[in-house]
Amino acid sequence: MTGTRPAPGARFFDEAAETRSRADIETMQLERLARILPHAYEHSPLVRSAWDAAAVHPRDISSLDDFYERAPFIDKTTIEHWRTDRRDPWGGLLCLGESELTTILSSSGTTGAPTLSPQRWAPSDGPVPAGLSRDLWMMGLRPGEFMMMVIFTFRGPAFGMAQQFGATPVLVDYDADDMLRFCELSLRYRPTCLYNLSSVIVLAMADACERGGYDPTDVFASYRALVQAGEPLSAKARAVVASWGAPMFEHTNVGDVGTAFQCPEHDGLHYWEDDTLAENLDPSSTAPVADDERGELVATTLVNGTTPLIRYRSDDIVRLTRTPCACGRTHSRIWPVGRKGDGVVVDGRTILPIDVWPAVEEVDACDLGLFQVIREAPTMDRLRLRVGHHASDMHLAGIRDAVAGAVEARLGVVPEVELVPDAELLRLGPPHKIPRVAAR
């Protein structure tokens, strides 16, 4: 995108970039790899160590096939060891001096200690990657409008990119106690896009509307897009959002390298292949899996020279397709499925939390969808579940039978179900999600 913005009614923010042919996408990826690989090898001690150990040098890579065949993987364990053994908080990835950074973010830490994410997005460096502008346009936001941001520690670049797009961020804490303010600011500024929702925040917003005497269809009347990130919403939260009358769009990260959003077709999440090179590989053999099959997402940045992840094994299990979307965008789409360590094999089949979820939330007393898969070993004789419930007309034994029946109907295995109050499970995680797999 150079300078001019499209007309407000245009379907694409940058039509040429978003509808590139597969051959053009690959040409661009190779050009960008040719820049990022020598930079990463030169400045990131971890990347250099991985490539030296594999006896590969960036000059050996002259095609995407070379890259897929020869480039070594980086995984979370290697980065973690670099952090602890060498006392490098950046895991051997930082390519700049700390004083050159513009922001330090931290992850929510659902499955461990929060991970630091150092960033450099300085105006003097020129335009930041175009991805988010394309996404915001795709979901219906237009320059000059207000964008409501209900976010926690991942603020900096997110609202900087909204500003660069020409929208004005309105900031509210990611905190149930701040939702009355959310209602007031929505009515006052009439934002058109909201980032982001989780089940807990949805229910807090509904509660704030009730406490404040606001009509939710009025509070949400101006919104063209409500963005949901992290875990899928529970059935109850989805029903609440549907009653507000504004469309919801799912959002996820792509192997800690890029981001992906749904388009108005709501058929998979688009990521931008000129920012992110993603592969979908068999988690055991690392052979490529076919389009539309489940595999592990392996991601390489094509633009982030600050902490360049190169062939990073994300542990995220996704379905990925390169087939162009009905919306006209040609870049790949993903469907998040789960985490690699979350699968448990019962009766010879791998079961992930996402497979259990719909069965749990179809039982009224469990409709917050709070549950854990108990995984004592990768292979188990029985599927064991710890399921949250709230007060209802049913007796505990009835709830237990209903959950077991729903799981059996969907998955063909009879689970062992332990019931605990929802509040007990919610205490296990940060405010917006809980660990979906537990060792006992």
Ligand SMILES: [Zn+2]
């Ligand atoms: Zn699309």
